[in-house]
Amino acid sequence: MVTVHVHAAQDNLPERLGKYLLAEQDKALSQSNTFKVAISGGSLVNVLKKGLIEDSKIAPKVKWDQWEIYFVDERIVPLNHPDSNYGAFKFSVLDHLTTKQPKVFPLNESLVGKGPEENKKIAQEYEDLLPKDLDSLLLGCGPDGHTCSLFPDEVHKYLIEEKKQRVMWCYDSPKPPSDRITVTLPVLAEAKEIAFVAEGASKQPIMHEIFDVKNTELPTALINKLYGDKVTWFVNDEAFAKVETKTF
Numbered sequence: 001m002v003t004v005h006v007h008a009a010q011d012n013l014p015e016r017l018g019k020y021l022l023a024e025q026d027k028a029l030s031q032s033n034t035f036k037v038a039i040s041g042g043s044l045v046n047v048l049k050k051g052l053i054e055d056s057k058i059a060p061k062v063k064w065d066q067w068e069i070y071f072v073d074e075r076i077v078p079l080n081h082p083d084s085n086y087g088a089f090k091f092s093v094l095d096h097l098t099t100k101q102p103k104v105f106p107l108n109e110s111l112v113g114k115g116p117e118e119n120k121k122i123a124q125e126y127e128d129l130l131p132k133d134l135d136s137l138l139l140g141c142g143p144d145g146h147t148c149s150l151f152p153d154e155v156h157k158y159l160i161e162e163k164k165q166r167v168m169w170c171y172d173s174p175k176p177p178s179d180r181i182t183v184t185l186p187v188l189a190e191a192k193e194i195a196f197v198a199e200g201a202s203k204q205p206i207m208h209e210i211f212d213v214k215n216t217e218l219p220t221a222l223i224n225k226l227y228g229d230k231v232t233w234f235v236n237d238e239a240f241a242k243v244e245t246k247t248f
């Protein structure tokens with residue numbers, strides 16, 4: 001069963017996510033020297049900034065030098081490009097860390113913009129460096145129900161149906177930029193915990209589709225169905241306003 005935290009406007013969703021991450025961090029560090037997380041881009045990075053950098057109670061408890069940070073998806077652009085998920089995370093989070101830094105794993109920038117073979121190589125290299133024992137995946141949810149760069153329509157089935165390759169080149173993203181890399185379901189299956197973050201009225205129709213209709217053609221709803229026991233959603237009541245079901 002999926003766990004869902006619905007936050008009212010006056011509640012602090014970033015603080016709730018920050019506390020969840022501290023608990024995940026401490027659990028991981030009680031068994032190993034590193035906390036291994038893979039993150040999305042998009043709106044998530046601002047929530048991370050608010051929850052982990054700007055929250056004065058949580059910030060001192062984050063053991064950044066023991067974090068390893070990977071990306072569940074990345075756009076194949078230079079790291080300083082406005083579309084880069086790494087770039088967005090650097091701007092929102094990394095650039096604000098003054099002392100301890102996490103170990104961060106961007107894609108191989110030297111292969112960017114070189115062509116299809118190099119794009120496949122970027123995906124393969126990222127698969128090779130991505131650990132199989134990730135502690136936590138932090139995911140977004142697009143208004144079309146995509147997550148990572150796993151898109152929900154017929155032409156993108158090659159991504160969601162992939163069973164062997166853990167990271168793939170997405171060559172036709174409907175949301176620009178077109179060329180990306182994305183983790184596939186095997187990585188979702190391996191991860192110890194999965195958290196989704198979704199905020200705002202623009203997410204209302206898709207929240208209804210995921211939680212009421214339970215339309216497993218949507219990668220997000222499929223992940224709920226397949227891995228529900230380790231899935232936690234952090235949503236605000238604006239995004240959840242049209243959801244009727246109370247059992248997930």
Ligand SMILES: O=C1O[C@H](COP(=O)(O)O)[C@@H](O)[C@H](O)[C@H]1O
Pocket residue numbers: 039040041042043044073074085139140141142143146147148149175
């Ligand atoms: O393109 C992307 O979009 C999704 C969703 O972004 P959001 O801004 O609607 O939260 C994101 O999770 C993904 O990492 C990104 O590449």
